[in-house]
Amino acid sequence: xxxxxxxxxxxxxxxxxxxxxxxxxxxxxxxxxxxxxxxxxxxxxxxxxxxxxxxxxxxxxxxxxxxxxxxxxxxxxxxxxxxxxxxxxxxxxxxxxxxxxxxxxxxxxxxxxxxxxxxxxxxxxxxxxxxxxxxxxxxxxxxxxxxxxxxxxxxxxxxxxxxxxxxxxxxxxxxxxxxxxxxxxxxxxxxxxxxxxxxxxxxxxxxxxxxxxxxxxxxxxxxxxxxxxxxxxxxxxxxxxxxxxxxxxxxxxxxxxxxxxxxxxxxxxxxxxxxxxxxxxxxxxxxxxxxxxxxxxxxxxxxxxxxxxxxxxxxxxxxxxxxxxxxxxxxxxxxxxxxxxxxxxxxxxxxxxxxxxxxxxxxxxxxxxxxxxxxxxxxxxxxxxxxxxxxxxxxxxxxxxxxxxxxxxxxxxxxxxxx
Amino acid sequence: xxxxxxxxxxxxxxxxxxxxxxxxxxxxxxxxxxxxxxxxxxxxxxxxxxxxxxxxxxxxxxxxxxxxxxxxxxxxxxxxxxxxxxxxxxxxxxxxxxxxxxxxxxxxxxxxxxxxxxxxxxxxxxxxxxxxxxxxxxxxxxxxxxxxxxxxxxxxxxxxxxxxxxxxxxxxxxxxxxxxxxxxxxxxxxxxxxxxxxxxxxxxxxxxxxxxxxxxxxxxxxxxxxxxxxxxxxxxxxxxxxxxxxxxxxxxxxxxxxxxxxxxxxxxxxxxxxxxxxxxxxxxxxxxxxxxxxxxxxxxxxxxxxxxxxxxxxxxxxxxxxxxxxxxxxxxxxxxxxxxxxxxxxxxxxxxxxxxxxxxxxxxxxxxxxxxxxxxxxxxxxxxxxxxxxxxxxxxxxxxxxxxxxxxxxxxxxxxxxxxxxxxxxxxxxx
Numbered sequence: 022x023x024x025x026x027x028x029x030x031x032x033x034x035x036x037x038x039x040x041x042x043x044x045x046x047x048x049x050x051x052x053x054x055x056x057x058x059x060x061x062x063x064x065x066x067x068x069x070x071x072x073x074x075x076x077x078x079x080x081x082x083x084x085x086x087x088x089x090x091x092x093x094x095x096x097x098x099x100x101x102x103x104x105x106x107x108x109x110x111x112x113x114x115x116x117x118x119x120x121x122x123x124x125x126x127x128x129x130x131x132x133x134x135x136x137x138x139x140x141x142x143x144x145x146x147x148x149x150x151x152x153x154x155x156x157x158x159x160x161x162x163x164x165x166x167x168x169x170x171x172x173x174x175x176x177x178x179x180x181x182x183x184x185x186x187x188x189x190x191x192x193x194x195x196x197x198x199x200x201x202x203x204x205x206x207x208x209x210x211x212x213x214x215x216x217x218x219x220x221x222x223x224x225x226x227x228x229x230x231x232x233x234x235x236x237x238x239x240x241x242x243x244x245x246x247x248x249x250x251x252x253x254x255x256x257x258x259x260x261x262x263x264x265x266x267x268x269x270x271x272x273x274x275x276x277x278x279x280x281x282x283x284x285x286x287x288x289x290x291x292x293x294x295x296x297x298x299x300x301x302x303x304x305x306x307x308x309x310x311x312x313x314x315x316x317x318x319x320x321x322x323x324x325x326x327x328x329x330x331x332x333x334x335x336x337x338x339x340x341x342x343x344x345x346x347x348x349x350x351x352x353x354x355x356x357x358x359x360x361x362x363x364x365x366x367x368x369x370x371x372x373x374x375x376x377x378x379x380x381x382x383x384x385x386x387x388x389x390x391x392x393x394x395x396x397x398x399x400x401x402x403x404x405x406x407x408x409x410x411x412x413x414x415x416x417x418x419x420x421x422x423x424x425x426x427x428x429x430x431x432x433x434x435x436x437x438x439x440x
Numbered sequence: 441x442x443x444x445x446x447x448x449x450x451x452x453x454x455x456x457x458x459x460x461x462x463x464x465x466x467x468x469x470x471x472x473x474x475x476x477x478x479x480x481x482x483x484x485x486x487x488x489x490x491x492x493x494x495x496x497x498x499x500x501x502x503x504x505x506x507x508x509x510x511x512x513x514x515x516x517x518x519x520x521x522x523x524x525x526x527x528x529x530x531x532x533x534x535x536x537x538x539x540x541x542x543x544x545x546x547x548x549x550x551x552x553x554x555x556x557x558x559x560x561x562x563x564x565x566x567x568x569x570x571x572x573x574x575x576x577x578x579x580x581x582x583x584x585x586x587x588x589x590x591x592x593x594x595x596x597x598x599x600x601x602x603x604x605x606x607x608x609x610x611x612x613x614x615x616x617x618x619x620x621x622x623x624x625x626x627x628x629x630x631x632x633x634x635x636x637x638x639x640x641x642x643x644x645x646x647x648x649x650x651x652x653x654x655x656x657x658x659x660x661x662x663x664x665x666x667x668x669x670x671x672x673x674x675x676x677x678x679x680x681x682x683x684x685x686x687x688x689x690x691x692x693x694x695x696x697x698x699x700x701x702x703x704x705x706x707x708x709x710x711x712x713x714x715x716x717x718x719x720x721x722x723x724x725x726x727x728x729x730x731x732x733x734x735x736x737x738x739x740x741x742x743x744x745x746x747x748x749x750x751x752x753x754x755x756x757x758x759x760x761x762x763x764x765x766x767x768x769x770x771x772x773x774x775x776x777x778x779x780x781x782x783x784x785x786x787x788x789x790x791x792x793x794x795x796x797x798x799x800x801x802x803x804x805x806x807x808x809x810x811x812x813x814x815x816x817x818x819x820x821x822x823x824x825x826x827x828x829x830x831x832x833x834x835x836x837x838x839x840x841x842x843x844x845x846x847x848x849x850x851x852x853x854x855x856x857x858x859x860x861x862x863x864x865x866x867x868x869x870x871x
Binding site for chain 1: 471472544572582586694732733746810
């Protein structure tokens with residue numbers, strides 16, 4: 022059972038379910054994505070997660086989480102589409118005596134991190150700032166050390182539009198931030214961003230609503246946050262050489278189809294046939310039959326209107342992998358896929374909708390998306406839409422695909438000796 | 441029906457006529473059924489012996505290779521068959537077990553369950569498909585090689601262990617993967633996939649009795665050869681490490697390092713070994729985590745970074761402590777860790793800290809129980825040791841500061857290796 026209460030930019034969503042023994046509270050802040058703000062958004066996730074005024078040390082934070090029987094606290098920067106987002110979440114077991122005590126304490130702890138971050142004289146404490154800055158810089162370098170991540174970021178950066186604004190910030194841009202500028206940005210987010218508070222677990226709706234209003238007294242705000250990015254990507258190909266044992270390719274196709282569109286189920290189901298499922302054409306033809314790679318995948322990015330196809334293999338195989346991918350897209354356009362494959366994909370996709378209802382995190386994501394894009398169908402309606410998709414609908418979506426950007430990170434120089 | 445009132449779980453245990461064991465959790469509120477079929481055969485088992493002392497030796501990585509090949513059948517692709525039924529299937533190989541699992545929200549679980557049992561209980565492969573799979577697995581190996589965390593751990597095991605199979609990646613090595621043949625796979629399969637060695641775990645809204653009937657019905661149509669009881673053979677491992685210092689050049693921007701202490705293996709029961717492992721684990725957590733008020737000062741004075749971490753393994757035939765950090769200087773990290781470990785031998789952990797960690801464990805078990813796949817994975821790992829997750833919790837709750845101190849005092853820090861992953865070859869030469 023889900024109930025939503027909305028008022029002036031603040032939205033409370035309560036999902037009462039008795040099947041879980043844990044409760045989760047998520048507070049999401051959403052605002053328009055802008056390049057000049059992304060370094061601060063990124064660093065804020067580290068600054069706000071480290072500590073707060075009530076729990077000023079890591080030891081104090083951990084002690085309180087263990088008092089809540091090992092509750093899990095996460096504060097992350099999760100931009101998507103044209104929106105930037107900070108997500109605060111805390112998840113922990115329900116009280117053994119079925120009272121609201123554990124839930125209240127979890128809310129109290131989350132509220133401390135939101136409303137009373139570790140400030141000194143109106144800015145983030147120096148010691149926290151410098152440690153988090155080091156952590157953030159190492160975090161960026163570590164991500165870019167992963168050749169697949171580097172390839173995906175390179176493709177995104179060159180595509181343009183919102184996806185290019187969501188890449189990791191440059192380290193030089195991070196270094197321009199100060200404790201004061203981050204505090205000011207957080208103040209802006211706290212007072213202007215759209216707010217969604219989700220509570221999922223074995224909870225009473227009215228009691229929980231009262232508690233949420235009491236613990237999270239956000240002031241009214243008025244902000245419009247566009248979600249989907251409707252733009253044409255750049256026609257570009259970028260190749261990077263690195264001393265790595267395996268090469269990667271990422272191809273970004275413009276789909277002309279976005280979250281909430283009538284045709285989105287056809288695109289998603291078609292992608293199951295094409296590349297996202299183990300029975301898909303990419304997996305069966307490129308990996309299993311030709312043995313060209315171990316990992317190959319395709320993913321619809323519904324808020325960007327993009328289909329991303331990625332694969333990893335030997336350097337000398339990358340051209341053949343690319344040709345195979347393009348050839349299979351042609352096959353999809355012409356309907357050259359078996360009815361049996363389509364029905365298997367349909368069954369898998371419908372079942373994954375049903376299975377998601379047994380996973381708390383998946384439910385929270387689905388409900389949040391529906392809150393942002395009201396035309397997103399609920400579970401039952403989505404199932405019906407998938408059941409109704411015809412082969413021609415899938416062909417039509419694939420016919421609308423346009424390859425825009427390709428990024429390759431390939432072996433160059435002396436390869437690593439593996440033994 | 442077995443029960444654990446504290447964690448509000450109940451389950452059925454049953455052994456089929458052919459020895460196949462079933463463990464079935466009933467979760468009527470969930471849509472999804474999850475099934476996992478496992479054999480206690482992993483990468484550490486590539487040398488085995490039977491009761492007469494006959495040795496059977498396979499190339500490293502054979503367990504993982506078999507996992508890949510079991511998805512083939514004479515007439516169709518198993519994965520496609522599961523997907524036609526709307527079920528999601530996968531498999532995994534670890535050091536000491538291989539498991540095959542599927543999930544489905546469908547009411548009819550008979551077909552996918554029969555399919556799971558049928559495809560795992562029959563191996564049908566060709567020379568051609570083995571050759572094709574070699575290429576795929578070599579790519580998988582390359583993928584792990586370029587992940588810095590995986591690479592660091594792999595290099596640490598290679599440096600510490602002289603002959604123990606843990607020094608090989610679970611996937612094997614390039615040469616061992618190429619050495620695996622069709623006949624080797626068939627022989628290994630026959631030894632390790634007899635039903636009496638295997639366990640089926642399930643978490644399902646369906647009645648457990650129904651599952652038992654379905655499995656017995658499926659098994660009644662099959663016959664299996666006589667089981668050759670085999671056990672793992674690990675060649676004696678010398679106390680000294682293989683290489684005390686290793687520098688590995690890698691295409692990374694930020695260096696990483698690890699320090700690994702090889703600990704002696706003790707002759708003891710599973711429960712004693714688990715108790716000892718937990719005593720060490722909690723002692724390490726009390727020292728090397730924010731529970732310790734000094735931890736922040738170590739970060740502030742740059743003795744460690746916020747990415748510092750540790751792990752411990754005390755299994756029946758190998759035992760180590762593993763520390764890693766974002767640094768190019770593993771020897772400095774070694775000096776720091778050694779100093780802390782020596783201090784740990786001087787005084788016990790605080791009772792308050794121990795209670796804090798015990799509370800954490802209770803919460804983590806309940807959270808695992810909320811996620812069917814996490815639950816089934818945890819339970820299967822416990823099966824290999826013969827201890828349930830609830831029994832493990834009791835072991836942890838029985839620990840006291842005195843026992844933890846005694847366990848720490850017994851560890852020897854004489855055998856260790858330092859490993860550096862460095863950004864380029866020039867730096868590796870200069871270290």
